[in-house]
Amino acid sequence: MKIYSDLNVYDAFQQRLDYVFQEFDNIYISFSGGKDSGLLLHLVMDYMVRKGIKKRIGLFHQDMEAQYEKTTEYVTAMFEKFLDRVEPYWFCIPIATRSAVNNHQLYWFPWDETLQDIWVRPMPTMPYVYHLGNNPMTTYQYRMLYTEHAKQFGRWYKDSHGGGKTIGLVGLRTDESLNRYSGIVNKRHAYNGQKWITSHMENVWSASPLYDWDVDDVWIANFRFHYDYNKIYDLFYMAGVELADMRVASPFNDEAKSSLHLYRILEPKTWTKVVGRVQGANFAAIYGKTKALGYRDVMLPPGHTWRSYLKFLLATLPEEMRENYLKKFKFSIKFWHRTGGGMSEEAVREIEELGYPIVREGVSNYTKNGDPRITFRGTPDHTDNVTKTTNVPSYKRMCICILKNDHLCKYMGFGLTKYQQQVKKSIVEKYRNEL
Numbered sequence: 057m058k059i060y061s062d063l064n065v066y067d068a069f070q071q072r073l074d075y076v077f078q079e080f081d082n083i084y085i086s087f088s089g090g091k092d093s094g095l096l097l098h099l100v101m102d103y104m105v106r107k108g109i110k111k112r113i114g115l116f117h118q119d120m121e122a123q124y125e126k127t128t129e130y131v132t133a134m135f136e137k138f139l140d141r142v143e144p145y146w147f148c149i150p151i152a153t154r155s156a157v158n159n160h161q162l163y164w165f166p167w168d169e170t171l172q173d174i175w176v177r178p179m180p181t182m183p184y185v186y187h188l189g190n191n192p193m194t195t196y197q198y199r200m201l202y203t204e205h206a207k208q209f210g211r212w213y214k215d216s217h218g219g220g221k222t223i224g225l226v227g228l229r230t231d232e233s234l235n236r237y238s239g240i241v242n243k244r245h246a247y248n249g250q251k252w253i254t255s256h257m258e259n260v261w262s263a264s265p266l267y268d269w270d271v272d273d274v275w276i277a278n279f280r281f282h283y284d285y286n287k288i289y290d291l292f293y294m295a296g297v298e299l300a301d302m303r304v305a306s307p308f309n310d311e312a313k314s315s316l317h318l319y320r321i322l323e324p325k326t327w328t329k330v331v332g333r334v335q336g337a338n339f340a341a342i343y344g345k346t347k348a349l350g351y352r353d354v355m356l357p358p359g360h361t362w363r364s365y366l367k368f369l370l371a372t373l374p375e376e377m378r379e380n381y382l383k384k385f386k387f388s389i390k391f392w393h394r395t396g397g398g399m400s401e402e403a404v405r406e407i408e409e410l411g412y413p414i415v416r417e418g419v420s421n422y423t424k425n426g427d428p429r430i431t432f433r434g435t436p437d438h439t440d441n442v443t444k445t446t447n448v449p450s451y452k453r454m455c456i457c458i459l460k461n462d463h464l465c466k467y468m469g470f471g472l473t474k475y476q477q478q479v480k481k482s483i484v485e486k487y488r489n490e491l
Contacts, residue, residue: 083223085100087134128180150166224256
């Protein structure tokens, strides 16, 4: 386990729970059925028993419809296990969820009432399951973004409990991505100096008390305390999946599409439903890590430059999807032409020696080592001969985003978990020091 001077991550977690239960009036847990949120649920339940806390807290689950049977079994078991100690909220409602398996849908909608005949599984019927017919959330808007639904649940939970300071606990760990790590350590407006607590709206926050745990810590805790966990992880292990790649998120998003084929291997019955639920699922499962989806060495069609090929690819897309990419490409071009990014001196020298049209703009405020900041005069067609960095703009990188169905353009450095209307805001925040 990681050590903070004289504290390990478990003891640090206990101190954070002390703070949460002293500081906030209303508390709930966001529970996905994955290893992190499952561990969080058990740790909080144990903490409450040990401290003699009798007050119930909320247990919030967004059911994504398309998921492993093992995940549904685990979520059901945990709701039933802690039913006398939590306020249960299991939502099966249409929410906009990222789809990265085709270039014709930015989103798909779990529990879409117009597609009931092709739902991946029947809707659960427990009394604490909420759907369009009995949804208590006054802040719900039809087909709202799933990230927004999670935030609005916090708002509704606060209002339905008479107001007061409200916080949702999430099982987010920073070792899963640099963006998550940066979001914690570089937070500008921390709650009373607690950077693991994030403001959502007035009197509503979310907290990541497991943020500094690594994946080994998670499994050590499950073993040491004999916690129940989602048994799909056993199947992942037997299938040879690396610990860091074991995910139970929506199978159609950017992070999960490359492992879609596991549904076909681990749960073939679920796979037959998944493949017909969202357009492009089968193609992504077959070609998710091949050059067909922009991975490895993409070949330029004869007679094209990467710039002309980009125009061709954009012309083949539906208008909404085309505009989505164009906004990001234009923002990237503007950034590299006017603001510029920081790179190591070694990388900058190589780019200069190769003849790319760049201008040194002083020292970067964004990189840690005070590296040079450079802007480009024009956008290169490709930068295949640059070896010291991959952080160079080019029309080829734009093409690869389209070929990968990378709607968020994370291949070009855009945020990993922000959706269409949030991308611009997140990028502006990221580079605010250079503007």
